[in-house]
Amino acid sequence: MSDTSKTSAASAMWGGRFEGGPAAIMQRINASIDFDKRLYAQDIRGSKAHCRMLVRQSILTPEDGEAIIAGLDKVLAEIEAGDFPFSMALEDIHMNVESRLAELIGEAAGRLHTARSRNDQVATDFRLWVRDAIDGMDRALKGLTEVLLRRADEHAATVMPGFTHLQAAQPVTFGHHLMAYVEMVGRDRSRLADARERLNECPLGSAALAGTSFPIDRHATAAELGFERPMRNSLDGVSDRDFALEFMSACAICAVHLSRLAEELVIWTSAQFRFVRLSDAFTTGSSIMPQKRNPDAAELVRAKTGRVIGDLNALLIVMKGLPLAYSKDMQDDKEPVFEAADTMELAIAAMTGMVGDMTVNAEVLKVAAGAGFTTATDIADWCVRALRMPFRRAHHVAGSLVKLAEDKGIGLEDLSLAEMQAVEPGITEAARAVLGVDSSVASRVSFGGTAPERVREAVAAARAALSREEA
Numbered sequence: 001m002s003d004t005s006k007t008s009a010a011s012a013m014w015g016g017r018f019e020g021g022p023a024a025i026m027q028r029i030n031a032s033i034d035f036d037k038r039l040y041a042q043d044i045r046g047s048k049a050h051c052r053m054l055v056r057q058s059i060l061t062p063e064d065g066e067a068i069i070a071g072l073d074k075v076l077a078e079i080e081a082g083d084f085p086f087s088m089a090l091e092d093i094h095m096n097v098e099s100r101l102a103e104l105i106g107e108a109a110g111r112l113h114t115a116r117s118r119n120d121q122v123a124t125d126f127r128l129w130v131r132d133a134i135d136g137m138d139r140a141l142k143g144l145t146e147v148l149l150r151r152a153d154e155h156a157a158t159v160m161p162g163f164t165h166l167q168a169a170q171p172v173t174f175g176h177h178l179m180a181y182v183e184m185v186g187r188d189r190s191r192l193a194d195a196r197e198r199l200n201e202c203p204l205g206s207a208a209l210a211g212t213s214f215p216i217d218r219h220a221t222a223a224e225l226g227f228e229r230p231m232r233n234s235l236d237g238v239s240d241r242d243f244a245l246e247f248m249s250a251c252a253i254c255a256v257h258l259s260r261l262a263e264e265l266v267i268w269t270s271a272q273f274r275f276v277r278l279s280d281a282f283t284t285g286s287s288i289m290p291q292k293r294n295p296d297a298a299e300l301v302r303a304k305t306g307r308v309i310g311d312l313n314a315l316l317i318v319m320k321g322l323p324l325a326y327s328k329d330m331q332d333d334k335e336p337v338f339e340a341a342d343t344m345e346l347a348i349a350a351m352t353g354m355v356g357d358m359t360v361n362a363e364v365l366k367v368a369a370g371a372g373f374t375t376a377t378d379i380a381d382w383c384v385r386a387l388r389m390p391f392r393r394a395h396h397v398a399g400s401l402v403k404l405a406e407d408k409g410i411g412l413e414d415l416s417l418a419e420m421q422a423v424e425p426g427i428t429e430a431a432r433a434v435l436g437v438d439s440s441v442a443s444r445v446s447f448g449g450t451a452p453e454r455v456r457e458a459v460a461a462a463r464a465a466l467s468r469e470e471a
Contacts, residue, residue, distance in 0.1 A: 031088045032331050037079075038338060039093050042128035044076045046121065046204060047097070049224040051112055053217050059115065064108040071105040072097070093125075094118050115214035116207055119238040119326045123203035126334065128225065130247050133341040134196045138189055140348040141254070142466065145185050147356045149466075152178040153459045157452040159437045160275065160365040161374055168372030171437040174360060176450040179458050181261055186462075188254040195250055199243030202227035206237030209325035239325040241315065244337050248312040251340045252305075258351050259305040265298040265354060275368070277359040282350070297354055301347045308343050311336035369437040373402045373412055378434040378443065387426045397424045 048069055055065035075097055078084040090096045095118075102109035155174035162172035202222035205212065211234040218230035231237040268275035269283075282297040314336045318329050376398045383394035400423045405412050413435040420427045433439055445451045448458075 027088065030091060030328075032092045032334070033086050033088055033090065033096060035335050035338060036093045036122075037086055037096070039122075039125040039129055039334075040079045040097070041076070042125040042132070043093050043097055043121070044072050045128065046124045046225060047112060048072055049221045050116055050204060052224065053221045054111075054114060056220065057215055057217055059214055059216070060111055064111055067105045067108045068101070068112050071101045071109065074104055075100050092118070092122075094121055115212040115216050116204065117209075117238070119208050120203045120206040120234075123206070123238050123240070124225070126337075127199055127201075127203065127227075127243055130243055130337065131196060131199060131226075133337075134192050134199075134247060137251075137254075137341070137344055137348070138192050140345060140352070141185050141189050141192075142469075144348055144352045144355070145182055145189075145462070145466065147352050148178050148182045148185070149459050149462055151175075151355060151358075151360075152182065152455065155360055155362070156455040156459065157441075158360065158362045158365060159369045159441055161369045161371070162450070168368070168374050170377055171369040171374050171440045172444075172450040173441050173452060173455055174362075174365060175452070175455040175459070176441075178355075179455060179462075181257065182458075182462055184257040185254075188250065188257060191250040191253065192247075195243065195246035198246065200226075200228045201231045202229070203231050203237035203240075205230060206234035209235055209238055235325045239322070239330070241319055241330065241333050244333055245312070245315055245319070248308070248315060248337060248340050251344050252309045252312045255305040255308040255344065255347060258347050259302045261351060261355075262298040262301040265358070266295050266302070269293070269295045269298075273368075274361055274364045276361060278354055279357045279359075281357065282354045297350045301350050304343045304347050308340045311340040311343075366437060370411065370413075373405065375412055375435050375437065375440050376402050378440050379412065379431060381443075382431050382434045383424065383427070386428070386430065387424075389426075400424075 051065055051068045054060040055062055086096055090099050152175040158174040159171050160174045161168040162170050202225060204221050205216050205218035222230045267273055269278055278295055283293045283295055315333055318332050322329055380394040380398035383389045383397055384391050401412060405415055417429055441450050
């Protein structure tokens with residue numbers, strides 16, 4: 001079909017209301033085929049379900065139904081083979097498919113649109129696409145979780161400094177640190193699951209905004225497309241985009257989690273920290289400084305978080321002032337969602353790769369764990385346990401010991417017993433046992449604590465939960 005005939009076909013969509021075709025700039029701003037062609041599989045799937053329902057309800061003849069299904073299969077094959085001639089003159093994926101279907105099977109193609117509108121058609125396609133995107137992102141996050149668990153198990157007893165305000169605070173284990181991200185990713189997956197549950201209602205059959213006078217079976221099309229139920233209100237069916245906003249909100253929060261870990265990798269790989277080393281697969285060099293090993297993959301994960309947050313904001317702003325029901329503004333709902341999904345797919349894959357093959361410098365971590373008087377809280381706790389001292393007084397004693405050690409330029413563990421007793425006479429040699437970083441982490445046995453045994457229990461519990469998903 002020529003561009004002229006395609007323009008004529010596009011004009012024919014409006015019936016007798018318009019005499020002329022659109023201006024060139026109107027055609028450009030109105031067309032969405034450049035991006036909504038990504039909905040082709042969902043569009044054809046929805047059309048086939050609609051067609052079968054129309055046949056069952058005796059709205060279409062079985063012969064027309066067979067021709068439409070066969071034609072849609074042909075269109076799908078052409079698109080997947082890269083042989084489909086997408087046309088901007090036909091505006092969107094829906095009219096591109098319908099036009100090609102008409103070329104293949106003739107007049108019967110025009111009967112497919114009975115009892116539906118492009119409004120409920122695109123709402124259905126978009127929900128199907130987002131649902132697929134959620135499922136794909138969940139699988140990727142599960143893979144990241146498995147890698148985090150493997151590395152946490154390996155380093156359940158590897159001591160490192162825990163930080164507050166990016167200042168050394170108390171010793172923790174590297175495994176415990178990684179398990180914090182397992183918890184974050186778990187919440188990300190939970191948010192995606194919640195969003196999926198809410199979006200799993202079918203708009204098809206809402207028609208333009210008011211439903212249809214044809215005796216359709218919306219429950220049947222909803223079931224065939226894997227939805228739990230049809231949407232209860234036709235106005236809401238065509239105008240709701242909460243499902244897209246919820247998906248992008250979950251993406252944005254997940255991206256923030258990835259960015260936090262990316263930032264730590266950037267810090268940890270620096271010469272000043274040397275906590276971990278990223279492989280050549282996830283670093284780059286410098287065009288002028290031959291010694292450089294730049295953590296570019298981590299930096300790019302960190303940067304892409306801004307894009308995902310921006311995508312969420314873009315759709316929130318599009319939707320904020322729209323009256324019911326459908327407005328053309330909503331054509332701009334897809335690009336931010338597509339970009340957010342693509343960005344998350346790349347960021348999760350990059351983070352999974354980095355965590356999976358990073359080298360952990362256990363000796364450097366252990367030395368750093370003891371720097372900065374990180375066992376000061378342990379000596380305060382010892383005073384509470386052994387000397388029955390109120391914690392506020394014990395805190396003051398520990399602070400005085402830190403000041404003494406700092407003034408002498410030594411660690412807490414290097415103070416002599418006499419020096420410690422000069423601050424608090426009740427301190428005995430037994431107090432020294434709590435000043436080592438290994439003893440410190442081993443003592444943190446409260447539920448959710450950093451003791452290696454607690455870390456291994458947490459890893460086992462998380463793995464069991466993943467196994468239950470597969471059962």
